[in-house]
Amino acid sequence: QQQVKQSPQSLIVQKGGISIINCAYENTAFDYFPWYQQFPGKGPALLIAIRPDVSEKKEGRFTISFNKSAKQFSLHIMDSQPGDSATYFCAASIGETSGSRLTFGEGTQLTVNP
Amino acid sequence: ETGVTQTPRHLVMGMTNKKSLKCEQHLGHNAMYWYKQSAKKPLELMFVYNFKEQTENNSVPSRFSPECPNSSHLFLHLHTLQPEDSALYLCASSQVAGLEQYFGPGTRLTVT
Numbered sequence: 746q747q748q749v750k751q752s753p754q755s756l757i758v759q760k761g762g763i764s765i766i767n768c769a770y771e772n773t774a775f776d777y778f779p780w781y782q783q784f785p786g787k788g789p790a791l792l793i794a795i796r797p798d799v800s801e802k803k804e805g806r807f808t809i810s811f812n813k814s815a816k817q818f819s820l821h822i823m824d825s826q827p828g829d830s831a832t833y834f835c836a837a838s839i840g841e842t843s844g845s846r847l848t849f850g851e852g853t854q855l856t857v858n859p
Numbered sequence: 860e861t862g863v864t865q866t867p868r869h870l871v872m873g874m875t876n877k878k879s880l881k882c883e884q885h886l887g888h889n890a891m892y893w894y895k896q897s898a899k900k901p902l903e904l905m906f907v908y909n910f911k912e913q914t915e916n917n918s919v920p921s922r923f924s925p926e927c928p929n930s931s932h933l934f935l936h937l938h939t940l941q942p943e944d945s946a947l948y949l950c951a952s953s954q955v956a957g958l959e960q961y962f963g964p965g966t967r968l969t970v971t
Contacts, residue, residue, distance in 0.1 A: 788962030849901040
């Protein structure tokens with residue numbers, strides 16, 4: 746049972762363009778939505794995260810847009826750079842009790858062409 | 860680079876072998892996790908330890924046996940594995956009451 750669905754599976758963007766990755770969740774109890782970035786040979790690293798009390802969060806070139814009624818959230822990478830080429834995972838979890846139980850999406854492999 | 864290290868980075872083992880994966884975190888966290896990462900699939904949570912006590916086992920086959928001797932170290936003992944167990948095994952840590960997990964680089968396991 747896949748509780749977090751991510752799309753697209755792969756994405757190719759030209760340098761300077763906007764990369765958009767979408768996720769949809771089913772469990773309305775989720776209240777923490779992080780995005781992780783993973784480079785080859787490395788473990789995932791937290792990129793940016795949002796709580797459902799806000800509709801948007803921006804950190805540098807990375808923005809999360811959150812639509813609670815639609816149960817969807819997305820990652821926007823502005824001015825995409827070749828160094829952004831990586832696999833991106835959305836995730837969701839419930840609260841802060843007994844450690845976080847992250848449910849991950851399938852991942853999106855982003856390639857930014859120079 | 861994260862404060863979570865994993866050894867070995869690569870492991871090839873036969874189906875009858877016994878091996879162990881090691882994870883160490885230097886972040887002062889008190890929760891540790893094992894994940895399995897297979898191609899084109901979401902990361903699968905395997906085990907969770909809070910303050911050295913196992914709090915979650917996501918229906919993982921008994922051929923995977925975790926051990927957490929203290930809050931800084933986590934092991935995954937492997938025996939009689941199957942080829943479909945070939946994957947990247949990731950260790951992560953966090954505060955028990957925290958949301959952010961820090962991942963190690965993983966161990967690439969190949970079962971022949």
